[in-house]
Amino acid sequence: MYNVPGRTSGNICGDTTLQLAEIPNIIGVKEASGNMSQIMNILRNRPDDFLVLSGDDSLSLAMIALGADGAISVVANEAPAMFRDMVHAALNDEWNKARELHYKLMPLMEFNFCESNPIPVKTACAMMGLTGDTVRLPLLPMSDENKQKMQLLLKELGLLS
Numbered sequence: 547m548y549n550v551p552g553r554t555s556g557n558i559c560g561d562t563t564l565q566l567a568e569i570p571n572i573i574g575v576k577e578a579s580g581n582m583s584q585i586m587n588i589l590r591n592r593p594d595d596f597l598v599l600s601g602d603d604s605l606s607l608a609m610i611a612l613g614a615d616g617a618i619s620v621v622a623n624e625a626p627a628m629f630r631d632m633v634h635a636a637l638n639d640e641w642n643k644a645r646e647l648h649y650k651l652m653p654l655m656e657f658n659f660c661e662s663n664p665i666p667v668k669t670a671c672a673m674m675g676l677t678g679d680t681v682r683l684p685l686l687p688m689s690d691e692n693k694q695k696m697q698l699l700l701k702e703l704g705l706l707s
Contacts, residue, residue, distance in 0.1 A: 657696065665686075673697060
């Protein structure tokens, strides 16, 4: 399942997620509600074999600290090694390392939503030579001002050659 109220205008409440978790072919949820009370309720009451993955980069570390199993990430498209290292550190109780990487990635995590997703991440990947920067209508290319800010963020993270 994918709970992303910001895209669907509707939340899958925690109790509903927990009921659906009992269905054998539903193995987990990408949880992006941003509602930490709801997320903690799911984590506390889920079946042992039901995965909870963060769908919100800025909450991934907190969710893993509370028992989540990992993340499905936007920023991992731009900084896959750094994000992977953060998640692995958290899953291995290396909290200082995980926190350091989280705060290093935080400005990019936040800036990835300065315009409609996937415009910023696609622009960043194009700047890194990974893809083209075209987007389909109704999306438009990133503003020049935000392109400059993105370029600075990528340089600060060592993601541009």
